[in-house]
Ligand code: AMP
C-alpha cells in the first residue's frame with residue numbers, strides 16, 4: 001500500500017512501525033456547530049484510508065480528537081449563555097450520529113480536549129523547561145519558533161525569507177503570520193467561566209497543543225500516520241510537530257496525509273464563508289447518507305471536489321446500477337474475469353487511494369457481470385465494499401449473511417456443481433433452519449433473510 005507523504009512530498013510504502021498495526025491520528029471536529037460536508041470529506045477520506053489499511057491485512061489504532069475548547073467553542077458557549085460542556089455536547093452527539101449516517105467506521109478512541117488539560121499542561125511545562133517556550137507579560141505561554149530548527153519542514157517554509165510576525169494569539173492564522181504561537185492562553189474577560197488553573201495562572205490550552213498531547217498519550221511519542229484536511233497542514237500540523245519533537249527529541253510522525261478541500265463554486269466550503277451544507281441539510285432535501293458518501297469517496301482525495309447537486313443525482317443512478325447487478329450476484333467460485341477486476345481494484349486503492357480507478361474497476365465488474373451473469377461475483381462485491389462502504393450500506397440482507405451461512409452456501413454451490421441434489425437439498429434445509437432462504441436461478445444461488 002503506497003501513499004503520498006506530505007512531509008517528504010513522495011509516494012511511499014505505508015508499513016507499520018510496530019506489530020503490524022498502523023497508529024493513526026486524525027484531527028477531529030471543533031464541536032461549536034454541526035459539521036458541514038466539507039468536514040465530512042476529510043472524515044470520509046480518513047475512513048477510506050482506514051478501510052484500505054484493514055483491507056491489506058494490517059491492524060489499525062485510530063484516534064480522533066474532539067476539540068471542545070478553543071476560540072470558537074468558547075465564543076459560542078458564552079454567546080448562548082450556557083456552560084461550555086453543555087454547548088459542545090449537542091454537537092458531539094450530532095457528530096456521532098452523522099458518522100453513522102455516512103457509514104464511517106468508528107475510531108478506537110475519541111479523546112475530548114477538556115478531559116486532557118493536565119496532559120497539555122505537562123507538555124507545556126516540558127517545553128518551558130527545555131527553553132523553547134516562554135511566558136509572556138499577560139501570563140500566556142508561547143512557543144518560540146526560532147528555537148526549533150525543524151520549524152517549517154512540513155509546510156516547506158523558507159524561514160529566512162519569511163516576514164515573520166512577532167507573536168500570534170489566535171488559533172488560526174496564515175503563512176504570512178508565521179511567528180511564536182500560543183501554547184497556553186491567559187484567562188481574559190471574554191472567556192467568561194471557561195478556565196483552568198496552571199503554573200502560569202488561570203487560562204486554557206491553545207488549539208495546537210491539544211493534538212500533540214492527546215496523540216502522544218494514545219499513540220506514543222512516535223507513530224505511523226497523521227491526517228487532516230489541507231487547511232490543517234499550516235499552521236496546525238506544523239505546530240504539532242514543533243511541540244512534540246521539541247519536547248521528546250524524537251521523530252513525531254512518519255507519514256502525513258492531507259485531503260484537498262470540498263469547494264462550492266470554486267471556494268472552500270466553510271462556516272466562515274457561509275457557503276456550507278450540513279449533512280442534515282442534504283438529508284432534509286431527500287438525499288441519503290449512502291448517496292452523499294458515494295459523492296465524497298468517489299474523487300481522489302488530493303483533488304479538489306466541487307460540490308454540486310448534479311453529483312448527488314448521478315450517485316443515485318450509479319448506485320441503482322450497482323444494486324441491480326448485486327441483486328443477481330451469487331455466492332460460489334469466483335470467475336477468472338471477476339478476479340481480474342478485483343486485482344485492478346486492489347491495485348488502485350493501494351496506489352495512494354486512487355478511488356476514481358477503484359470505482360472504474362467496480363463498474364467493469366458490473367458491466368461484465370451484466371453481460372455474463374453474476375454467478376460467483378457476490379464475494380468480489382463484498383471484498384470491494386470492505387473499502388468502499390457503499391455497495392451493501394443500507395441494503396443489509398446481502399451484507400449481513402453470517403459466515404456460518406456463507407460456508408453452507410459455498411458447500412451447496414459445490415454440491416450442485418457435482419450434481420449431488422440430495423446434499424444440495426439437505427444444505428438448503430440447514431440454511432433455512434439458520435433463518436435464510438436460498439433461491440436458485442440461471443446465475444446460481446442467491447440468499448435472503450427468511
Ligand atoms: P474543523 O472542525 O474546522 O477543525 O475541521 C475538521 C476537519 O475538516 C479538518 O481536518 C479540516 O481540515 C477539514 N475541513 C474543513 N473544511 C473542509 C473542506 N471544505 N473540505 C475538506 N476538508 C475540510
Ligand code: ZN
Pocket residue numbers: 026027028211236
Ligand atoms: Zn489536530
